[in-house]
Amino acid sequence: MRxxxxxxxxxxxxSRRAVTLRVIADEAGVSPSTVSRIINGTxxxxxxxxxxxxxxxxxHDFRPDAAARGLALGRTLTIGVxxxxxxxxxxxxxxxxxxxxxxxxxxxxLFMSGNWNRSDEDRCLREFIDRGVDGIIMFSGCxxxxxxxxxxxxxxxxxxxxxxxxxxxxxxxxxDREGARxxxxxxxxxxxxxxxxxxxxxxxxxxxxxxxxxxxxLADAAIEFDANLVAEGNWHEDGGFRAVNRLLDEGQRFTAVxxxxxxxxxxxxxxxxxxxxxxxxxxxxxxxxxxxxxSYILPPLTSVRQSVLELGERSAEAILxxxxxxxxxxxxxxxxxxxxxxxxPP
Amino acid sequence: MRxxxxxxxxxxxxSRRAVTLRVIADEAGVSPSTVSRIINGTxxxxxxxxxxxxxxxxxHDFRPDAAARGLALGRTLTIGVxxxxxxxxxxxxxxxxxxxxxxxxxxxxLFMSGNWNRSDEDRCLREFIDRGVDGIIMFSGCxxxxxxxxxxxxxxxxxxxxxxxxxxxxxxxxxDREGARxxxxxxxxxxxxxxxxxxxxxxxxxxxxxxxxxxxxLADAAIEFDANLVAEGNWHEDGGFRAVNRLLDEGQRFTAVxxxxxxxxxxxxxxxxxxxxxxxxxxxxxxxxxxxxxSYILPPLTSVRQSVLELGERSAEAILxxxxxxxxxxxxxxxxxxxxxxxxPP
DNA sequence: CTGAAAGCGCTTACAG
DNA sequence: CTGAAAGCGCTTACAG
Numbered sequence: 156m157r158x159x160x161x162x163x164x165x166x167x168x169x170s171r172r173a174v175t176l177r178v179i180a181d182e183a184g185v186s187p188s189t190v191s192r193i194i195n196g197t198x199x200x201x202x203x204x205x206x207x208x209x210x211x212x213x214x215h216d217f218r219p220d221a222a223a224r225g226l227a228l229g230r231t232l233t234i235g236v237x238x239x240x241x242x243x244x245x246x247x248x249x250x251x252x253x254x255x256x257x258x259x260x261x262x263x264x265l266f267m268s269g270n271w272n273r274s275d276e277d278r279c280l281r282e283f284i285d286r287g288v289d290g291i292i293m294f295s296g297c298x299x300x301x302x303x304x305x306x307x308x309x310x311x312x313x314x315x316x317x318x319x320x321x322x323x324x325x326x327x328x329x330x331d332r333e334g335a336r337x338x339x340x341x342x343x344x345x346x347x348x349x350x351x352x353x354x355x356x357x358x359x360x361x362x363x364x365x366x367x368x369x370x371x372x373l374a375d376a377a378i379e380f381d382a383n384l385v386a387e388g389n390w391h392e393d394g395g396f397r398a399v400n401r402l403l404d405e406g407q408r409f410t411a412v413x414x415x416x417x418x419x420x421x422x423x424x425x426x427x428x429x430x431x432x433x434x435x436x437x438x439x440x441x442x443x444x445x446x447x448x449x450s451y452i453l454p455p456l457t458s459v460r461q462s463v464l465e466l467g468e469r470s471a472e473a474i475l476x477x478x479x480x481x482x483x484x485x486x487x488x489x490x491x492x493x494x495x496x497x498x499x500p501p
Numbered sequence: 502m503r504x505x506x507x508x509x510x511x512x513x514x515x516s517r518r519a520v521t522l523r524v525i526a527d528e529a530g531v532s533p534s535t536v537s538r539i540i541n542g543t544x545x546x547x548x549x550x551x552x553x554x555x556x557x558x559x560x561h562d563f564r565p566d567a568a569a570r571g572l573a574l575g576r577t578l579t580i581g582v583x584x585x586x587x588x589x590x591x592x593x594x595x596x597x598x599x600x601x602x603x604x605x606x607x608x609x610x611l612f613m614s615g616n617w618n619r620s621d622e623d624r625c626l627r628e629f630i631d632r633g634v635d636g637i638i639m640f641s642g643c644x645x646x647x648x649x650x651x652x653x654x655x656x657x658x659x660x661x662x663x664x665x666x667x668x669x670x671x672x673x674x675x676x677d678r679e680g681a682r683x684x685x686x687x688x689x690x691x692x693x694x695x696x697x698x699x700x701x702x703x704x705x706x707x708x709x710x711x712x713x714x715x716x717x718x719l720a721d722a723a724i725e726f727d728a729n730l731v732a733e734g735n736w737h738e739d740g741g742f743r744a745v746n747r748l749l750d751e752g753q754r755f756t757a758v759x760x761x762x763x764x765x766x767x768x769x770x771x772x773x774x775x776x777x778x779x780x781x782x783x784x785x786x787x788x789x790x791x792x793x794x795x796s797y798i799l800p801p802l803t804s805v806r807q808s809v810l811e812l813g814e815r816s817a818e819a820i821l822x823x824x825x826x827x828x829x830x831x832x833x834x835x836x837x838x839x840x841x842x843x844x845x846p847p
Numbered sequence: 848c849t850g851a852a853a854g855c856g857c858t859t860a861c862a863g
Numbered sequence: 864c865t866g867a868a869a870g871c872g873c874t875t876a877c878a879g
Contacts, residue, residue: 171575175872186850191874201848221632222577223872225568226855229517241612242597244794247588254587254614263628266587266612268600282609286567392797421797428799448590448794451738451767453774521856532866537858547864569856572871 174215182214183207194219225287234474235283236264238294239271244446245416245463246294249315252467253292260475262289273297280306290474295361311477313470315487316361325473327466327487331361334459335368336375337492338413338441341457343376346500347411347439351384353398353423355415359390365415365443383407388419395422403430410438410501417442417449417458420497424452439498454496461490520561528560529553540565571633580820581629582610584640585617590764590792591809592640595661598813599638606821608635619643626652636820641707657823659816661833662707671819673812673833677707680805681714682721683838684759684787687803689722692846693757693785697730699744699769701761705736711761711789729753734765741768749776756784756847763788763795763804766843770798785844800842807836 176187183190185204192198193208200208211217225231236253238246254264265288269276276298283291288310293303295316306312307323315327342350352369355362370380386402388394395414399422402409414420420442427438434440434454442449445460465488473483522533529536531550538544539554546554557563571577582599584592600610611634615622622644629637634656639649641662652658653669661673688696698715701708716726732748734740741760745768748755760766766788773784780786780800788795791806811834819829 172872176874177872187872188850188852188874189848192849195874197875199848204849218627218631219874220572220872222568222571223855224874226566226572226857227872227874229855231568240597241587241600242593244590244593247590247593251586251588251614263611263613263632265609267609268597281564285564286609392793421794424799425797425801447738448767451771452797453770453799455771518856522858523856533856534858534866534868535864538865541858543859545864550865565858566856569871570858572873573856573858575871 172220174217176219179208179211179215179217182211191219230289231287232262233265233286233288234262234471235279235286235288235291236266236294237269237276237279237283237291237296238266239296240268241266244418244448245444248447248462248464249294249467249470252464252469253471254467256468256471256475260471262475264292269296271297277302284309290478292470292474294470311474313473313477313483315466315470323477325477325483327469327473327485329361329461329466329487330490331364332368332371334443334461334490334492335365335413336372337368337490338443338457338459339369339372340375341492341494342411342413342439342441342498343372343378345439345498348378348501349381349384349409349411350378351386351399351402351407351409351412353386353388353395353412353414353419355388355390355394355419357387362390362415369413384409388415388422390416390418392418392422392425395419396426397422399423399426400430411440411498412438413441413443415443417444417446417456420449420456420458421452424456434497435499439501441498445493450495457495457498458493459490460493462488518566520563522565525554525557525561525563528557537565576635577633578608579611579632579634580608580817581625581632581634581637582612582640583615583622583625583629583637583642584612585642586614587612590794591762591790594793594808594810595640595813595816598810598815599817600813602814602817602821606817608821610638615642617643623648630655636824638816638820640816657820659819659823659829661812661816669823671823671829673815673819673831675707675807675812675833676836677710678714678717680789680807680836680838681711681759682718683714683836684789684803684805685715685718686721687838687840688757688759688785688787688844689718689724691785691844694724694847695727695730695755695757696724697732697745697748697753697755697758699732699734699741699758699760699765701734701736701740701765703733708736708761715759730755734761734768736762736764738764738768738771741765742772743768745769745772746776757786757844758784759787759789761789763790763792763802766795766802766804767798770802780843781845785847787844791839796841803841803844804839805836806839808834 176190180187180190190208193200257264267279276296291312293314304321311323313325316329318328319326373380386398388398432438442456442458445458449456449458469485473485476483522536526533526536536554603610613625622642637658639660650667657669659671662675664674665672719726732744734744778784788802788804791804795802795804815831819831822829
């Protein structure tokens with residue numbers, strides 16, 4: 156245990172599998188083909204052989220090599236799952252939903268992070284394809300429609316958070332606009348007229364849709380849109396924090412703020428707290444996404460919810476359906492407003 | 502686009518790769534061996550051939566099949582990464598740290614969730630091995646030492662959050678006890694004597710260590726341990742929420758509460774808020790883990806921090822070192838107390 | 848029912 | 864420098 160090298164092979168090149176089909180076959184006195192058939196239940200085999208083979212398998216705790224199997228079969232029972240960041244609280248539940256459903260079907264998920272930029276997303280998708288995944292699930296992302304279509308020539312893709320159709324493509328769009336509208340309508344209904352909007356990064360399509368929903372709700376109530384009340388954030392806490400500070404520094408007056416997502420809202424909370432403003436006493440706040448943590452912040456946050464857990468589950472179901480040659484029969488989860496304690500009349 | 506099947510292969514069995522080494526070779530007028538050598542830079546090849554081959558590769562956007570390569574090479578450039586839940590905010594940054602570092606080395610991470618139970622963890626590790634991962638990184642978990650040692654016979658393992666040695670095993674322990682001690686010492690230093698402890702689930706070793714640290718700090722200050730001030734939680738928000746309610750319902754008196762982790766603390770926040778108790782005015786709160794969200798909750802939470810991001814990065818470095826035949830030269834990140842606004846003298 | 852053979856797509860000694 | 868051949872560990876027509 157001193158200066159000895161780790162036992163087994165050296166130089167990292169993992170020791171070859173000790174026990175293979177061949178070993179089991181020899182030990183049970185049959186051919187590898189038979190062992191394979193028994194393992195896969197792919198042909199009827201006499202009970203006698205079956206027993207002998209199963210004993211040998213058990214003895215060695217043998218399970219076939221997935222790479223070899225994948226090579227022979229032309230499929231790997233692996234689905235590539237692209238999210239923007241493995242550590243983003245927004246995608247977290249979605250990834251879990253995917254993992255759970257895929258597991259039930261005997262598939263594994265290969266998760267990778269696109270980091271909100273096209274080149275990383277490209278890298279991930281290529282990696283997925285190189286690794287021979289049977290399908291891909293993408294959570295939003297910056298790739299162009301045509302890029303996605305190109306990848307879909309190689310392997311079926313489920314995209315969520317956008318609307319896209321094409322061969323081997325299935326999409327589960329998120330109704331950003333309607334969600335935003337719900338949120339702002341709620342604020343207006345309780346009497347707010349000066350409603351600020353903490354936006355995402357400028358170019359992001361989801362953010363634009365949410366902005367559109369905000370404007371639509373204002374228009375519904377014949378409230379004039381005031382561009383001064385829109386402050387750009389970055390979808391993260393620090394962006395929300397700075398956005399509200401900017402608004403306040405500019406002397407903008409507002410009694411409520413609608414945030415492009417909950418993470419931004421969390422930053423808004425801190426900014427208001429620092430200024431000594433009470434939520435909802437002085438300012439009402441509404442978020443979007445309903446993160447798990449949003450029901451534990453103080454006060455619990457009113458937020459637009461479209462279950463990301465379900466979105467993940469349904470994405471998995473969709474890709475499995477495609478792989479089974481069926482047409483996916485799933486729709487995006489419903490969108491709703493969860494009213495908590497961060498909103499009240501002005 | 503109507504009732505047509507998705508174009509390409511049917512029945513899910515993914516179409517065979519259209520372009521292989523063979524295709525490139527034919528097109529460039531060389532043998533597959535040569536193409537392989539050029540791709541891998543594994544032998545010097547005349548410039549002329551190289552150019553022709555590279556052109557063909559570019560033309561088809563060819564990249565070798567990872568499964569086939571893995572089979573031939575005996576390694577897959579994949580590391581299995583077991584966390585307890587892909588959507589747990591605690592592991593999130595650690596997973597990212599792993600992903601980033603592995604990517605730099607050309608490896609991919611296969612993430613799976615152990616769900617805080619032995620049988621799922623077993624399933625994951627077996628799956629990793631079946632899939633021929635080159636190494637495994639485990640974040641805490643319930644598996645026995647001997648079980649881990651058994652898996653390590655097949656493949657090198659880095660475990661963090663526990664201390665374990667053996668061939669092909671490297672561990673990055675977390676100093677739970679010392680961390681807890683720091684936290685409680687801080688409370689005592691600012692004058693608290695009645696300090697409650699919101700524990701994790703009973704059996705969990707990390708939780709026990711943190712309890713031990715809590716008791717040690719009390720002992721250091723000659724404060725008698727009062728079992729009534731310890732309330733069991735479950736490492737999650739709802740457990741912390743209930744634990745504090747229980748304490749309050751029992752009429753226990755305390756001026757501060759130390760929580761086994763930040764998620765519990767978030768639940769404690771909500772419980773105190775519901776009772777109309779102010780933090781830190783009425784009760785000081787300290788957490789453990791310093792989740793990203795803890796600097797945005799109100800008031801920002803004082804917490805014990807051992808960077809999970811770094812833990813992840815170092816785990817990746819450790820496994821890469823082992824695979825390279827080197828002895829890992831990494832230590833767990835330092836542990837420290839981040840003092841924010843949730844604590845003050847009673 | 849069962850085995851020998853070919854093949855999945857790559858890599859790498861082994862010979863020129 | 865380059866190619867033919869064998870092999871990685873499995874599966875599956877193809878013949879009995």
